[in-house]
Amino acid sequence: MINTKLGILAAACAFALAACSDKQPAEAPQAAPTAATPAPAPTEAAPQDSMQAMTPAASAAPATPAADVNAAANGKPTAQITDCSTEFEGTDAMQYSISSIVVPASCTDFKITLKHTGKLPVAAMGHDVVITKTSDMEAVDADGRAAGQDNGYVKADDPRVIAHTKLIGGGETTSVSFPVSKIKDGGPYTFFCSFPGHSALMKGSISVQ
Template sequence: MIRQLSAIALLGIAGAFAAPAMAAECKATVESTDAMQFTTKSMTIPASCKEYTVTLKHTGKLAKNVMGHNFVVTKTSDVNAVNADGMKAGADANYVKAGDARVIAASKLIGGGESTTVTIPVSKLKAGEDYTFFCSFPGHVALMKGSLTLGK
């Protein structure tokens, strides 16, 4: 019995040394609801990623003209101005002003049961800077936002 346990322990140790190093996870899924909530309140993007892909899923049932959601990333200091300009841009522009240099990434607007992806270019993020992801549908930013940081 002791010999069997020793053999199992040695195999476990050998397996640990033989396992390849895990690559950084460069993607995430964030769900949004009819109750104006993101299921994720913060994200850390590994600095080793060149791009970071976020899949936004709307788990609710309401249409996008009533309870639409998107996923917008900016510096935290730019959130209110980007949101205000997005509301002026309107639904046809996904509530994001076209060509807005303050916007690091933005998804299209989706309704209940839909999903979309958005790619964040990690080269646009700087260590130590505060970033926020939020929904720019009118009135949603008050509840639908989270912090985003660049990790190591």
């Protein structure tokens, strides 16, 4: 598991994400592609806790079977729901605090609140929450990147965007509400951060149950 995580981490850092770079040298040998354990992790079971795996304690832990990679959505919890709303966090380590959102089918509207608990400014570590069909995510992300920071990295009036918050920096909070009917059928749906490069780590599933 650890080797797997580091393998994934190496891939994540290869995205040239500044958040990883300062810590990478110490772990680089283990993260090399030639690591004994092959990296079997499906990309959808994204390495959302891979940053935490870089701590010395985690590195010293014994390897566990690769099957664990799919367990419990990488160790991150499902969002806690309160009165048809949820609040979760984004960090300076380019992470959401949750890995999935399950919206109660009894809700008419649902509200998502994102709290950026970091300190970095929006230009360096901006976060938002964008909801799309999973199959649309990549294209919406690319178009958002092209739209630039002035547009919060979301293309204006993009019909594939079901809902999105504004882009925020450290210390800020933002919310968005949307009709649950929009994600009831035709899924699966994904939420992700559209800041360039972030969706590699900052994404999760959103469904109605």
